[in-house]
Amino acid sequence: MSFSLISSLRYDPALPAAVSQLAINTYPDPVDTPYYLLAYHRDRLITAAQHFQWEKALAWLQQDLRTLNQFLDASIPDTHKPWRLRIAVNHNGNGTVDVHPTAPIDPSNLLVPSVNATPDSAVWRVYVDTQATTPSGLTTHKTTSRDAYNAARLRAEIKSPADTAEVLVVNPEGEIMEGSITTPYFRRRDTGVSGPSWVTPPLDSGGNAGTTRRYALFQGFCVEQTISAAELANGEECWLSNGVRGFIRGVIVLDR
Incomplete structure (x- = not known):
C-alpha cells in the first residue's frame, strides 16, 4: 500500500493536572496520561485498519493502552516539554512515531469550551x-x-x-x-x-x-x-x- 494510517496527538506534561483540576469526571480515561485523548487516537486507528481490512495493522493496534503509552514514551526526547506526535501504521502492522516540538499552550485549551470559557488562543x-x-x-x-x-x-x-x-x-x-x-x-x-x-x-x-x-x-x-x-x-x-x-x-x- 502507498499510504499509512496516521493520528496526530499532543504530549503535554501539564495535561494530567489540568484534567484533575477541571475535568476529572468528564475527561475520557486514562485521565493520568500526558498523551491527549490517547484512547480515542487508538480507537480511530483501529477503525481505519478495519475499514481498509489491514489485519496486521489491526493486530498491532489492539494492544492495551499501557503498552501503547510505553511505546510512545520511548520517543519523547524531554518529558518536561510539550511535543507533537504523529503515529503512523502501515499495512504490515509496523508502527512508528514522529516527534516534533510544539508551542506551549494553556492546558485548559485542551478541554471542551464549555469547561474552558475564556481561551487565550489567537483567533x-x-x-x-x-x-x-x-x-x-x-x-x-x-x-x-x-x-x-x-x-x-x-x-x-x-x-x-x-x-x-x-x-x-x-x-x-x-x-x-x-x-x-x-x-x-x-x-x-x-x-x-x-x-x-x-x-x-x-x-x-x-x-x-x-x-x-x-x-x-x-x-x-x-x-x-x-x-x-x-x-x-x-x-x-x-x-x-x-x-x-x-x-x-x-x-x-x-x-x-
Whole structure:
C-alpha cells in the first residue's frame, strides 16, 4: 500500500493536572496520561485498519493502552516539554512515531469550551475552499494520503502549518466536510430547538472522525448537523479543534 494510517496527538506534561483540576469526571480515561485523548487516537486507528481490512495493522493496534503509552514514551526526547506526535501504521502492522516540538499552550485549551470559557488562543482565519472534494475512505479516515487537503490549503494560500488559518473542505453537494487540519463547529441554525448551541458536520458529509470531535460530542458541547457552505456568513464566529492544539476560536472569512 502507498499510504499509512496516521493520528496526530499532543504530549503535554501539564495535561494530567489540568484534567484533575477541571475535568476529572468528564475527561475520557486514562485521565493520568500526558498523551491527549490517547484512547480515542487508538480507537480511530483501529477503525481505519478495519475499514481498509489491514489485519496486521489491526493486530498491532489492539494492544492495551499501557503498552501503547510505553511505546510512545520511548520517543519523547524531554518529558518536561510539550511535543507533537504523529503515529503512523502501515499495512504490515509496523508502527512508528514522529516527534516534533510544539508551542506551549494553556492546558485548559485542551478541554471542551464549555469547561474552558475564556481561551487565550489567537483567533484563526477560516476560509471556505473554492473547489469540491469527493468523500472517500481517505477523507473518512486519516492517512498519509493528504493530497486533497494540501490542495485546499494551497488554494486558500495557507503556506505554513504555523499559520493561524484554516480552510473548510466542501463536498460536491456544497456541504462542509471538515477543516484541512481541524474539526469545525458552527453556531446552531435551528435556534428554536433545545440542546447545545454548537453543531459540527455529520460524518455522512464525508469528513474525518476526529478525536476532539468525538470528545466534543461526548461532552455535549455540540450535535451533528449538515452545514451548507452557502449558509456561512462573513465574520461568523466558530470553533476549531484537533488532537495537537485542542480547541481554538475562529472567524469565517468569505471576502478577502
